[in-house]
Amino acid sequence: AQTVTQSQPEMSVQEAETVTLSCTYDTSESDYYLFWYKQPPSRQMILVIRQEAYKQQNATENRFSVNFQKAAKSFSLKISDSQLGDAAMYFCAYRSGNAGGTSYGKLTFGQGTILTVHP
Amino acid sequence: ETGVTQTPRHLVMGMTNKKSLKCEQHLGHNAMYWYKQSAKKPLELMFVYNFKEQTENNSVPSRFSPECPNSSHLFLHLHTLQPEDSALYLCASSQSGRPYNEQFFGPGTRLTVL
Numbered sequence: 001a002q003t004v005t006q007s008q009p010e011m012s013v014q015e016a017e018t019v020t021l022s023c024t025y026d027t028s029e030s031d032y033y034l035f036w037y038k039q040p041p042s043r044q045m046i047l048v049i050r051q052e053a054y055k056q057q058n059a060t061e062n063r064f065s066v067n068f069q070k071a072a073k074s075f076s077l078k079i080s081d082s083q084l085g086d087a088a089m090y091f092c093a094y095r096s097g098n099a100g101g102t103s104y105g106k107l108t109f110g111q112g113t114i115l116t117v118h119p
Numbered sequence: 120e121t122g123v124t125q126t127p128r129h130l131v132m133g134m135t136n137k138k139s140l141k142c143e144q145h146l147g148h149n150a151m152y153w154y155k156q157s158a159k160k161p162l163e164l165m166f167v168y169n170f171k172e173q174t175e176n177n178s179v180p181s182r183f184s185p186e187c188p189n190s191s192h193l194f195l196h197l198h199t200l201q202p203e204d205s206a207l208y209l210c211a212s213s214q215s216g217r218p219y220n221e222q223f224f225g226p227g228t229r230l231t232v233l
Contacts, residue, residue, distance in 0.1 A: 004161070033219050043207065045224035052219060091162065097219075106175065107152075107222060109162040 002027045004094050006110035013082045014118050020067075021077045021113050023092030031097035034068070034075045035107070040088040048090070051075065053097070079115075087117045121145055123225035125210050131231045132200065140195040140228045142210030150215035151193040152222065153185060156207040168193060169215045200232045 003026045013019035025034070036048040051059045051068050058066050063083075067076045079086055092110040123144045132138050144151065153165040167175035168187040182204075184196040193210055207229050211222040 035221075037224075042226070044226045045209065045211075047221045050219065050221070106164055106167070107162075108164075111159070111161050 002029070002094050002096065002108050004092055004108050004110040006092055006113050008113045009111070010114045010116070012116040012118060013079070015082055015084060017082055018078060018080045019082055019115065021090050021115065023075045023077070023110055025073050025075065025092070025094050027073070027094065029096055029098055033095045033097055035093040035095065036064070036066070036077045037091045037093060038088045039091065039112075045091070049077065082117050084117050084119060087115055089114050123210060123212055123223050125225035125228050127228060128226065129229045131233065132197070133233050134200055134202070137196070137198040139197065140208055142193040142225055144191055144212035144223070146212060146223060148212040148214050148223070149190045150213045151187060151190070152211040153193065153195055154209040154211065156209055156227070162209070202232050205230055205232045
C-alpha cells in the first residue's frame, strides 16, 4: 500500500519570503500522480499543483513550484513571495496510475502541514 | 450553485439519532467520493462511486450508509454513531477514467456526535 508522509506539522513564513513544505511517499509503482492541495480556514480544499511521475520537469503554477525527486520519492512544494492568503493547511496526495489496480483512482493523503504567514 | 455543495454545514446528533449528509456536484463529473477528516489524521477515503456504482468501500462501519441516486448527488446516511465519529466529512467529485484528473471538494459537514 502507498503511504504519504508530511514530516512538518507546522511551518511559518514571513510575507514575501519563500517557504518549502516537505512530502515523501512510498510506492512500488512506476506510474502515479502527485498533488498538493490547500485547505484554507474556510475548509474548502482546492488543488494547488500536480505532477505526473513520468515527467522529469518540475511542475510550476505561478508562485507555486515543486521539487520532484523520483528516486528519493520526495515531492516538496515551494511557495515564493508568500502572501497572507497562502495561510492554510497543505496536503500532499498520491494517486496510482495503474489502471486495474486495487488502488486505482484513490487519493492517499499525508497528515498535512499548517502554514502560517506573518505580515 | 457552482462546484460541489454540501448540506448541512454543521450537524450535532445524539448516538441514537438518524441523519443524512447531502452532497451535490454541478460540474458534470461521474465519480463522487466521501472522505473523513479527523484532527491530526490524514484524510481517510470512505467510499467511491463511479457512474452511480460503488467501487470502493474502505472498510467503513455499517453505521455509515452511502447512497448515490445519480452522478450529481451523493448521500451519507448516519445511524447509531459513536462519539469518535465526530469529524469533518468531505465530499469530492472528479471525472473518472484518468488519475490525473483533479478532485473537487465541497466545504464539508462538521459532525459532532454527543
